[in-house]
Amino acid sequence: MTTPRLQIDLDKIKHNALTLVERLGAHGIAITGVTKAFPGYPGIADVWLEAGVGGLGDSRVENIEAMRRRGVATRISLIRSPMMSQVERVIAAADISFNTELDVIRKLSSAAGSAGRSHGVVLMVELGDLREGIMPDNLHESVREVLRLPNIQLKGIGTNLACRSGVAPDQNNMGKLSALADSIDAAFGTALEIVSGGNSASIKWALGGGSTGRINDLRLGESLLLGLEPLHRQPIDGLHGDAITLVAEVIEHKVKPTQPWGEIGQTAFGAKPPAVNRGHISQTILAIGCQDVDPDGLRAPVGTRIIGASSDHLVLDCGNRPMAVGAEVTFGLDYSALVRAMTSPFVDKVAMARKDVAERDELEPPRMRRC
Ligand SMILES: *Cc1c(COP(=O)(O)O)cnc(C)c1O
Numbered sequence: 001m002t003t004p005r006l007q008i009d010l011d012k013i014k015h016n017a018l019t020l021v022e023r024l025g026a027h028g029i030a031i032t033g034v035t036k037a038f039p040g041y042p043g044i045a046d047v048w049l050e051a052g053v054g055g056l057g058d059s060r061v062e063n064i065e066a067m068r069r070r071g072v073a074t075r076i077s078l079i080r081s082p083m084m085s086q087v088e089r090v091i092a093a094a095d096i097s098f099n100t101e102l103d104v105i106r107k108l109s110s111a112a113g114s115a116g117r118s119h120g121v122v123l124m125v126e127l128g129d130l131r132e133g134i135m136p137d138n139l140h141e142s143v144r145e146v147l148r149l150p151n152i153q154l155k156g157i158g159t160n161l162a163c164r165s166g167v168a169p170d171q172n173n174m175g176k177l178s179a180l181a182d183s184i185d186a187a188f189g190t191a192l193e194i195v196s197g198g199n200s201a202s203i204k205w206a207l208g209g210g211s212t213g214r215i216n217d218l219r220l221g222e223s224l225l226l227g228l229e230p231l232h233r234q235p236i237d238g239l240h241g242d243a244i245t246l247v248a249e250v251i252e253h254k255v256k257p258t259q260p261w262g263e264i265g266q267t268a269f270g271a272k273p274p275a276v277n278r279g280h281i282s283q284t285i286l287a288i289g290c291q292d293v294d295p296d297g298l299r300a301p302v303g304t305r306i307i308g309a310s311s312d313h314l315v316l317d318c319g320n321r322p323m324a325v326g327a328e329v330t331f332g333l334d335y336s337a338l339v340r341a342m343t344s345p346f347v348d349k350v351a352m353a354r355k356d357v358a359e360r361d362e363l364e365p366p367r368m369r370r371c
Pocket of ligand 1: 034036059079080160198199200201219220221222223230
C-alpha cells in the first residue's frame with residue numbers, strides 16, 4: 001500500500017455517527033454533518049447519511065459543488081457566509097446558506113430569482129465568541145428585511161461558539177438563542193424550522209441534562225470524525241478516537257546525539273533546538289512533513305516522541321523500539337492535522353473496514369490545542 005496514507009475506518013466512522021444521532025436525537029436535536037475536513041474524500045458523507053445524519057454542511061462552495069457532481073441529493077448548507085462574488089454558485093449548489101449581511105442576502109434573492117429557485121437562509125447570531133453573527137439587538141431588524149425578500153425563505157437562526165474565542169456553549173447563551181427564536185416567531189408569525197446551536201463544542205451542553213429549548217440542530221465535524229469534544233479535547237464516551245489514522249514510512253534510522261553541533265541559526269520552521277541534552281537516542285525519519293500534515297497535531301505511538309519536522313521530514317525519537325527502514329508507523333491526528341492531510345495531494349486516502357485494519361500500536365492521548 002502507498003505511504004503516506006490516511007487510513008479511514010468506515011465502520012468506526014459509522015459507529016460514531018450512529019451513536020451521536022441517537023444520543024442527540026433523544027434530545028430532539030438533528031445533526032448536520034460538516035464535510036469541510038475531507039473535500040478529497042467523499043465516502044465519509046455517504047456513511048454519515050446512512051447513519052441518519054440529517055443533512056450536510058460545508059464552508060466552501062467548491063466542496064458543495066463537488067458533492068453535487070457526485071450526485072449527493074441531500075440537503076446541503078453553506079455554513080460560512082457566502083462571498084458576494086459567489087452568490088450565483090451558492091444558489092446553484094446549496095439549499096441553504098448561513099448569513100449575517102443583508103447586502104449578501106439581497107444578492108442571493110436576485111440570483112435565486114434569475115435561476116428560478118428558492119433559497120433558504122439561516123441568520124447567524126453573535127453570542128460572544130466574536131466571529132460571525134448579527135448582534136442580538138439587531139436581529140429583528142434583519143429578520144424583517146429578509147422576510148420581505150422574494151425567493152428567500154427564512155429557515156431559522158444559528159450561532160457559532162468556541163471557535164475564535166473559546167466561549168463555551170452553556171445554559172445562558174443557548175437559552176438566549178432559544179429565546180430569540182421564540183421572540184422572532186412571536187413578532188413575525190413565523191415558525192422557524194432550524195435553530196442551530198453550534199458545532200461539536202455544543203455536544204457537552206446538549207447531553208448535559210438541562211433543557212435544550214428550541215435548539216434542534218448541531219453542525220458536527222470533529223466529534224463525528226475524531227470522537228472528541230473540542231472544548232477540552234476530551235474523548236466522547238463510547239466513540240472511536242482512531243477512526244482515521246495516518247501511516248508514514250521510515251526512511252532513516254540511526255543513533256544520533258540530541259544536541260546539534262556548529263553555530264546555531266534559525267531552523268527551517270523557526271523551532272528552537274532542544275534545550276536538554278539527553279545524550280544519544282534512536283532517531284527515526286519518516287517521509288512526511290509540514291506540506292502533508294500539521295506535525296504538532298499528530299499523536300505518536302506510545303514510547304516514541306516527535307522531536308522535529310520540516311517540509312518533507314518528520315523526526316521521531318523512537319525510544320527503545322526498533323524501527324527498520326521501510327517500516328510503517330501509525331499516528332493519531334487532531335483536527336488541524338487531519339484537515340491538512342486530507343487536503344494534501346501527497347497523502348493517499350484509503351478506506352478500510354475494521355477487519356482489514358492491522359493490529360496497531362497504542363497512541364498517545366489527545367492534547368489540548370485549538371486550531
Ligand atoms: C467547521 C464548522 C463547524 C463544525 O465544527 P466542528 O468543531 O468540526 O464540529 C460548524 N459550524 C461552522 C460555522 C463551522 O465553520
